[in-house]
Amino acid sequence: MPPGQFNADWIEMLIANMAKTENKSPTGIRTMLKKRNPASWLGEIGEFGFAYAKMCNAHSGYLKGQNILIVGGSFSTTT
Structure with a gap:
């Protein structure tokens, strides 16, 4: 599950480096980063955690070999 840009330590380092x-x-x-994302915000860790937990629960066994992009709409397709 490749994540997009989330409010986390690594994004803060990225923002600091870009600012400098x-x-x-x-x-x-x-x-600027928020405006680039169709959702207009940076993801929250809980959003990623919810999706990850959903994928790992006992009722998602039929879903196999997929990329679930959690990116706020930044990508319109998976290839």
Whole structure:
């Protein structure tokens, strides 16, 4: 289950590095990342956790070999 951009430590490091590289504020970078995503927000860890738990429960046994993209609509298809 490849995740998109979630509010987590790694995204904070990415935002800090981008802000430094592009000479912009972290808030400006965060806003830019949100605007790039069709959902208009960064995912929350709980959203990923919910989807992962759902995939691992006893009632999802028929689902095999799939990529479930949790990306807020950033990708329209899997190939």
